[in-house]
Amino acid sequence: xxxxxxxxxxxxxxxxxxxxxxxxxxxxxxxxxxxxxxxxxxxxxxxxxxxxxxxxxxxxxxxxxxxxxxxxxxxxxxxxxx
Amino acid sequence: xxxxxxxxxxxxxxxxxxxxxxxxxxxxxxxxxxxxxxxxxxxxxxxxxxxxxxxxxxxxxxxxxxxxxxxxxxxxxxxxxxxxxxxxxxxxxxxxxxxxxxxxxxxxxxxxxxxxxxxxxxxxxxxxxxxxxxxxxxxxxxxxxxxxxxxxxxxxxxxxxxxxxxxxxxxxxxxxxxxxxxxxxxxxxxx
Numbered sequence: 001x002x003x004x005x006x007x008x009x010x011x012x013x014x015x016x017x018x019x020x021x022x023x024x025x026x027x028x029x030x031x032x033x034x035x036x037x038x039x040x041x042x043x044x045x046x047x048x049x050x051x052x053x054x055x056x057x058x059x060x061x062x063x064x065x066x067x068x069x070x071x072x073x074x075x076x077x078x079x080x081x082x
Numbered sequence: 083x084x085x086x087x088x089x090x091x092x093x094x095x096x097x098x099x100x101x102x103x104x105x106x107x108x109x110x111x112x113x114x115x116x117x118x119x120x121x122x123x124x125x126x127x128x129x130x131x132x133x134x135x136x137x138x139x140x141x142x143x144x145x146x147x148x149x150x151x152x153x154x155x156x157x158x159x160x161x162x163x164x165x166x167x168x169x170x171x172x173x174x175x176x177x178x179x180x181x182x183x184x185x186x187x188x189x190x191x192x193x194x195x196x197x198x199x200x201x202x203x204x205x206x207x208x209x210x211x212x213x214x215x216x217x218x219x220x221x222x223x224x225x226x227x228x229x230x231x232x233x234x235x236x237x238x239x240x241x242x243x244x245x246x247x248x249x250x251x252x253x254x255x256x257x258x259x260x261x262x263x264x265x266x267x268x269x270x271x272x273x
Contacts, residue, residue, distance in 0.1 A: 029211070030202040034265040037203050038127070038234035041215050044208065047122040048132075051139045055114070058144050 113159055114143055120160065121167045124231050128171050128224075130216050138174060142167045160235075161242050168228065168246060175224065203269050214272050221268040226261035233258055 031037045121142050126135035145166050146153075153162055205211050219227050225247075232243045233254075240251040247254065 026207060029205045029208060031204075032202055034203070034230055034262050034269070035234045035236075037211070037215065037265075037269065038230060039236070040208075041127075041211050042119075042123045042234065044212065045119070045123050045126060047118045047139060048136055051118070051122065051136050052114070054136075054140045055143055058140065059147060062147065 110147065113146075113163075117160055117163050118143065120235055121163055124164070124167055124235075125171055127215065127219055127231055128227060129174060130220060134174060138167060138170050141170055145170070158242075160237060161246060164232070164238075164246055172224075201270075203266060204273070214269060217272045218265055218268040222261065222264055225257065226264055229254060229258055230261050230265055 029040065031040065118139060122135055122139040125138035125142075126132060129135055129138070142163060146163060149166075205214060219230075222230070228247065229243065232238055232246060233240075238246075240254050244251045244254045249257075
């Protein structure tokens with residue numbers, strides 16, 4: 001294999017790699033205001049399910065009526081005796 | 083006995099239910115579904131600590147449950163919950179700010195500063211956004227941080243933000259102007 005052909009092929013592969021890299025790289029995100037930045041960030045944030053579980057447990061300790069609806073709301077299924 | 087509500091009714095989350103109704107129905111679940119994300123996000127970015135944000139979110143809804151009797155029917159659920167959350171966050175900050183928060187950056191510097199609006203706020207990838215925001219908010223005073231987080235909730239008016247932060251809507255506008263400059267400066271510097 002001559003070195004010229006080898007260099008050409010390497011150069012072509014490099015070019016293709018760069019093109020692929022450009023295609024697969026997401027476009028930068030741009031925002032006009034801080035509020036837009038924060039709103040976009042908020043979309044990425046979910047409340048950990050642990051919070052709902054802890055809240056359900058806490059409400060179960062409260063001296064109030066039915067809390068079994070929490071299980072349905074939080075997708076935890078039915079509790080004992082329901 | 084009134085029938086149990088089987089489907090989420092988010093209109094309840096805006097305020098028409100009286101406390102007694104909420105205690106005895108599934109409506110509190112609707113309130114949680116409607117507002118927990120906003121409360122968690124506020125706590126997360128205000129405190130900069132996911133674990134404490136979880137604690138605050140849990141505590142806010144537990145307090146709301148316990149104090150439904152003090153809920154003013156004419157107020158929207160979101161402002162009532164935000165008020166509880168802000169008070170709770172401030173208590174948390176008061177107990178550990180010396181160790182964990184950069185507080186009270188010099189706000190006066192933003193009064194006459196030129197607004198750096200010549201170029202947009204840019205992030206290369208969404209995965210870097212959270213860290214950039216955390217770093218940026220760390221540089222802002224607690225007041226600026228809170229105002230920006232509240233105004234980012236498009237459901238709140240300036241009047242409501244003023245009510246929540248104990249100032250007039252005009253004062254909110256003026257401070258937000260400076261808070262935006264500060265945020266923009268630090269956000270760009272964090273790139």
